[in-house]
Amino acid sequence: MNILFIAPKYPSVYNNFRAPFFREQAIAIGKRHNVTYVSAELHLESFSAINSLSSTKKNIDGIQLHELAIKKGLPLINSYLHVKQSTKYIERYIDIKTIDVIHCQTSFIAGAIAYNLHKKYGIPYVITEHSYYTKQSDLIVKKQFRPEFKSALHKHITTRNLKNASAVIAVGKYLKADINSFISRDIDVVPNVVNTDRFSLNREGSDTIRIGVVGNLTPPKGIDILIDAVAKIKNKNTTLQIVGDGLEMDNLKQLAKERGIENRCIFRGHIPPDNIGEFYKTTDIFVLPSKHETFGVVLVEAIASGIPVITTLCGEPENIVTPEIGIVANRADSNDLATKIDTMIDTIDNYSPKELRDHAINNYGTDSFNNKIDEIYRRVTG
Numbered sequence: 001m002n003i004l005f006i007a008p009k010y011p012s013v014y015n016n017f018r019a020p021f022f023r024e025q026a027i028a029i030g031k032r033h034n035v036t037y038v039s040a041e042l043h044l045e046s047f048s049a050i051n052s053l054s055s056t057k058k059n060i061d062g063i064q065l066h067e068l069a070i071k072k073g074l075p076l077i078n079s080y081l082h083v084k085q086s087t088k089y090i091e092r093y094i095d096i097k098t099i100d101v102i103h104c105q106t107s108f109i110a111g112a113i114a115y116n117l118h119k120k121y122g123i124p125y126v127i128t129e130h131s132y133y134t135k136q137s138d139l140i141v142k143k144q145f146r147p148e149f150k151s152a153l154h155k156h157i158t159t160r161n162l163k164n165a166s167a168v169i170a171v172g173k174y175l176k177a178d179i180n181s182f183i184s185r186d187i188d189v190v191p192n193v194v195n196t197d198r199f200s201l202n203r204e205g206s207d208t209i210r211i212g213v214v215g216n217l218t219p220p221k222g223i224d225i226l227i228d229a230v231a232k233i234k235n236k237n238t239t240l241q242i243v244g245d246g247l248e249m250d251n252l253k254q255l256a257k258e259r260g261i262e263n264r265c266i267f268r269g270h271i272p273p274d275n276i277g278e279f280y281k282t283t284d285i286f287v288l289p290s291k292h293e294t295f296g297v298v299l300v301e302a303i304a305s306g307i308p309v310i311t312t313l314c315g316e317p318e319n320i321v322t323p324e325i326g327i328v329a330n331r332a333d334s335n336d337l338a339t340k341i342d343t344m345i346d347t348i349d350n351y352s353p354k355e356l357r358d359h360a361i362n363n364y365g366t367d368s369f370n371n372k373i374d375e376i377y378r379r380v381t382g
Helices: 020-029 078-093 109-121 139-144 152-164 173-180 223-232 249-258 273-280 297-304 334-350 353-364 366-381
Strands: 002-007 034-047 053-060 063-072 101-105 125-129 167-170 209-214 238-243 265-269 285-288 309-312 326-329
Touching: 002 020, 002 078, 002 109, 020 034, 020 101, 020 297, 020 366, 034 078, 034 109, 053 078, 063 078, 078 109, 101 109, 101 366, 109 125, 109 152, 125 152, 125 366, 167 173, 167 366, 209 223, 209 273, 209 297, 209 334, 223 238, 223 249, 223 334, 238 273, 249 265, 273 297, 285 297, 285 334, 297 309, 297 353, 309 334, 326 334, 353 366
Parallel strands: 002 034, 002 101, 034 063, 101 125, 125 167, 209 238, 209 285, 238 265, 285 309, 309 326
Antiparallel strands: 053 063
């Protein structure tokens, strides 16, 4: 099939490789279908009253990529022009009549572009959603996450796009329930895909237990809770490796110093997705201390590297981590997290690296993902 893949961005140096799962999904689908990827990215640091657009076209990762750079416009018409210009570009430069399925990532801008094309050309469109909307009544989340619906109009357009989609995919069960809290319709659950070929069971030896975490250094990721927990664990023959950049970097370094573990806490900065496999070779235990997650790709990457994992009760990750895979800790609770880390250190030999990797391949690998996506594509084109 010919698939038009629309996303808010294509992970690159410009956007610090944010949302790498957009690219991973497109690459995986491209192994079975012809994928044209349109990245409709809004450049917030530049301004134009009419949302001027520039574009580049190239073949990369086995897909045809159109990168649109759209300048930020006036607030009241910004999103309207974003959608309008992206739609016009697609109609002008892509042979839309050859497209079998439009597959968009996220419901608002990408969903609106797909809705416009569906309405005009009758092409079925599928939405894969990655973000929570309602946040419901979770106080911790309300403090750390701004509501996704910015206005009644935002909610109306998002709901319209979801209602009219030929299929809606949520990357996890928690996200499916969240979407169904404001719209009643069938929703498929297809986890994010992880290219397990980029990870291996090779592990570099060490005299210490190396605890690893990967994530943006922002409050919702809970890195401060992890630093506090590592300071409390009984086994002091440990190091904490933190991969990622963000506004909290200086605060986290200061916290490590205050907790007396600055010599055991290594800040490795940002590592591009294509190189992250090397980091996992130097990790013995992986921890996801987040306060809220719709999936948790980094968990699967660690599992694909044969590493046992610990996650907090933060959403979909608690569905990923079974007793055979790792341990679940309370959210935002450094005392409980410290206890769970100590438990894993004591029982780490009970985890089979090969079984961990096999679990990742069988449940989140490319073939598993494509089998689920193909079934949906056949259904919407049938």
